[in-house]
Amino acid sequence: MMQETVWLITTVSIATLAAVFVWVITRSRQRAEYKTIQQSGYRWRKRLFVALAAAGIPLMGVTLMKMPYAAATNADAQALHVDAMGYQWYWEISESEAQVGQTVVFRVESADVNHGFGIYDESMRLVAQTQAMPGYTNELVHVFDQPGTYQILCLEYCGVAHHQMKAEFQVLTNQEEGGA
Amino acid sequence: MMSHANESGNTQPAQPLVNIYVGVSAVVLLLMMIVGLVMRLAQGEMLDISPGFFYQLLTVHGAGMVGIAALGSAAIMWYFASRYLDLSRTLFVANLLLFLVGVVMILGSILGGGFAAGWTFLYPLPAKGMGLWGTGAAALFLGGLLLIGTGFLILHLDFARAITRQYGSLGQGLGWPQLFGRDSGEAPPPTVVASTMVTIVNILGITAGAAILVMSLVNLYVPSFTIDPLLAKNLIYFFGHVFINATIYMAIIAVYEILPLYAKRPWKPNKAFLAAWTASTIMVLIVYPHHLLMDFAMPTWMMVMGQVISYTSGLPVLVVTTFGALMLIYRSGMRWDVTSSLLVLSVFGWAAGVIPAIVDATIRVNMVMHNTLWVPGHFHFYLLIGVASMLFGFMHFLGKESVEQEDRWFARWAFWGFMFGSLGFVFMFLYSGANSVPRRFAEHLPQWVPYDQIASAFVAVVVTSVLVFALQFLARLFATRPVALATEVN
Ligand code: HEM
Ligand SMILES: [Cu+2]
Numbered sequence: 001m002m003q004e005t006v007w008l009i010t011t012v013s014i015a016t017l018a019a020v021f022v023w024v025i026t027r028s029r030q031r032a033e034y035k036t037i038q039q040s041g042y043r044w045r046k047r048l049f050v051a052l053a054a055a056g057i058p059l060m061g062v063t064l065m066k067m068p069y070a071a072a073t074n075a076d077a078q079a080l081h082v083d084a085m086g087y088q089w090y091w092e093i094s095e096s097e098a099q100v101g102q103t104v105v106f107r108v109e110s111a112d113v114n115h116g117f118g119i120y121d122e123s124m125r126l127v128a129q130t131q132a133m134p135g136y137t138n139e140l141v142h143v144f145d146q147p148g149t150y151q152i153l154c155l156e157y158c159g160v161a162h163h164q165m166k167a168e169f170q171v172l173t174n175q176e177e178g179g180a
Numbered sequence: 181m182m183s184h185a186n187e188s189g190n191t192q193p194a195q196p197l198v199n200i201y202v203g204v205s206a207v208v209l210l211l212m213m214i215v216g217l218v219m220r221l222a223q224g225e226m227l228d229i230s231p232g233f234f235y236q237l238l239t240v241h242g243a244g245m246v247g248i249a250a251l252g253s254a255a256i257m258w259y260f261a262s263r264y265l266d267l268s269r270t271l272f273v274a275n276l277l278l279f280l281v282g283v284v285m286i287l288g289s290i291l292g293g294g295f296a297a298g299w300t301f302l303y304p305l306p307a308k309g310m311g312l313w314g315t316g317a318a319a320l321f322l323g324g325l326l327l328i329g330t331g332f333l334i335l336h337l338d339f340a341r342a343i344t345r346q347y348g349s350l351g352q353g354l355g356w357p358q359l360f361g362r363d364s365g366e367a368p369p370p371t372v373v374a375s376t377m378v379t380i381v382n383i384l385g386i387t388a389g390a391a392i393l394v395m396s397l398v399n400l401y402v403p404s405f406t407i408d409p410l411l412a413k414n415l416i417y418f419f420g421h422v423f424i425n426a427t428i429y430m431a432i433i434a435v436y437e438i439l440p441l442y443a444k445r446p447w448k449p450n451k452a453f454l455a456a457w458t459a460s461t462i463m464v465l466i467v468y469p470h471h472l473l474m475d476f477a478m479p480t481w482m483m484v485m486g487q488v489i490s491y492t493s494g495l496p497v498l499v500v501t502t503f504g505a506l507m508l509i510y511r512s513g514m515r516w517d518v519t520s521s522l523l524v525l526s527v528f529g530w531a532a533g534v535i536p537a538i539v540d541a542t543i544r545v546n547m548v549m550h551n552t553l554w555v556p557g558h559f560h561f562y563l564l565i566g567v568a569s570m571l572f573g574f575m576h577f578l579g580k581e582s583v584e585q586e587d588r589w590f591a592r593w594a595f596w597g598f599m600f601g602s603l604g605f606v607f608m609f610l611y612s613g614a615n616s617v618p619r620r621f622a623e624h625l626p627q628w629v630p631y632d633q634i635a636s637a638f639v640a641v642v643v644t645s646v647l648v649f650a651l652q653f654l655a656r657l658f659a660t661r662p663v664a665l666a667t668e669v670n
């Protein structure tokens with residue numbers, strides 16, 4: 001999952017950096033000539049720069065490949081369109097359910113101030129979001145891969161009841177659809 | 181080696197004025213940290229306050245911290261830059277006065293008028309308090325910010341004048357002749373390079389901020405005058421990003437000037453240094469779209485730029501300043517005391533805080549991290565462990581009679597308390613963010629409350645440590661009237 005990966009990358013990188021600091025600090029009381037340290041230091045700095053660029057450029061390419069922005073124009077014809085309008089402090093959502101595996105296009109807007117349309121799964125993990133703005137429609141395309149009761153939370157501060165601005169959205173398995 | 185620039189009889193010591201700046205900063209920082217503690221305790225259900233009051237505190241804390249970080253950092257910049265530039269004392273005082281008037285207005289607006297639209301005053305929320313605050317309170321807040329911005333604009337214009345007078349142009353202040361030509365070894369000192377960068381970006385940033393503040397003020401009283409909400413967002417985040425980042429670029433001067441005294445090695449502005457600062461000047465101006473990655477209506481090229489520039493803007497920081505600081509202290513026979521420890525910690529705080537920030541600037545990551553506590557997690561990393569450490573390190577330096585003076589035991593304990601408390605507090609934000617806890621929520625779900633409680637314990641340690649730092653500085657100010665350190669870089 002994205003969050004675990006992000007947490008891991010971040011903590012490992014910070015720990016590595018901290019280890020470098022500690023290593024240098026433990027050697028700070030010794031003495032050596034600055035000139036020689038600078039000479040090898042600049043060599044290492046160059047290597048570090050090249051290494052970061054070599055890692056960063058491909059990473060940038062890969063992560064930029066799947067951007068969420070133009071997704072709605074490419075969505076298939078069977079996609080479910082859901083209009084979501086934010087108000088201080090409630091949501092008006094045109095549909096209340098979708099199916100697992102179905103492409104859903106949320107057309108998100110606001111009637112007053114900025115809000116944020118954040119979709120949380122049953123374990124309260126954030127799965128996708130977009131801003132809800134007055135005067136603009138942000139199209140968020142999402143395919144749910146788990147059934148359940150999802151929560152819509154407001155993710156842009158919008159006034160005193162911001163944290164209570166919630167809605168529910170059901171995601172059904174294909175069998176449930178016929179029965180319900 | 182570096183001759184003094186101010187031959188114009190500017191001989192009074194700069195320290196008394198700077199002491200006032202730093203004293204005010206210490207007190208306000210402490211108060212705002214206590215406000216932060218109250219918010220953490222409230223989220224942790226250990227303190228019962230109404231949501232309205234929570235959001236007022238959030239607004240006070242955001243505006244207060246950003247303002248005071250700027251004020252304290254400006255004191256660092258002014259203190260050291262006045263060794264090379266002929267700066268106006270009058271305008272330095274004017275900035276402080278405008279700041280204090282602005283603070284009074286903002287406090288009146290929030291505590292008196294109930295204003296709680298957040299320090300980012302995102303249009304059109306200030307006009308739509310839904311009964312929690314009125315038009316007058318909103319106008320008072322926006323007006324207060326405008327005054328504070330005006331003060332800083334005046335200060336930066338004075339820097340622009342002084343740099344141009346001393347070095348010929350802002351380009352020369354950035355060391356362009358040495359960067360693009362032959363390195364004659366005569367580039368301006370790091371302090372001047374950093375001051376020039378801040379001057380350029382903050383003049384542009386504050387101007388944009390003033391524009392949206394004025395438009396928002398007009399809109400409060402003439403509702404038919406509306407603003408495009410996406411334009412407003414762009415202007416606000418451009419201003420906010422530049423202004424808060426400039427605090428780091430001002431405060432880092434303490435590292436450039438003070439660490440060399442402890443390592444007994446000079447910090448020289450070589451080509452890599454100059455290139456990094458010129459690159460940062462441009463990047464800090466164009467990176468702000470990473471605040472708007474979830475505004476799908478934005479042009480896609482701007483979003484891509486937001487991610488790409490976020491990645492690259494980390495490089496100069498990591499590769500030049502962090503590496504430079506580590507090289508400076510490596511096998512230097514370094515003298516360790518609270519000042520030097522805080523300054524080295526601050527470089528770590530800055531460099532480490534950049535990591536979760538860059539991660540979050542990845543568009544696909546931002547989709548599940550934006551506006552969670554991950555965001556306060558990364559910015560508290562470089563503002564608390566970075567900028568605040570620089571401020572406390574500088575403050576401790578000012579209070580000392582000499583670099584050799586030994587620290588008292590309580591100051592050393594306060595350092596360790598500050599370091600471990602801050603790290604714990606910041607990691608709890610990051611961990612909560614990785615668990616999707618939203619930022620700016622007055623009330624948390626039951627499963628999130630334990631994180632808030634653990635964080636509160638860390639914060640209590642931070643606040644106690646900062647209380648020690650602040651009391652010691654104030655006691656030194658009032659008791660012994662410390663002798664200005666007659667320390668020169670070279
Ligand atoms: C002991 C130190 C600190 C504590 C306990 C603290 C606590 C907090 C808390 C609880 C929040 C709200 C988080 C949320 O969204 O739920 C916050 C937000 C914030 N803090 Fe701090 N903070 C501290 C230091 C600082 C420092 C040193 C700075 C800047 C120099 C700073 C700047 C901010 C800003 C700009 C916000 C965002 C406000 C907003 O969302 O509108 N804080 N802080
Ligand atoms: Cu909201």
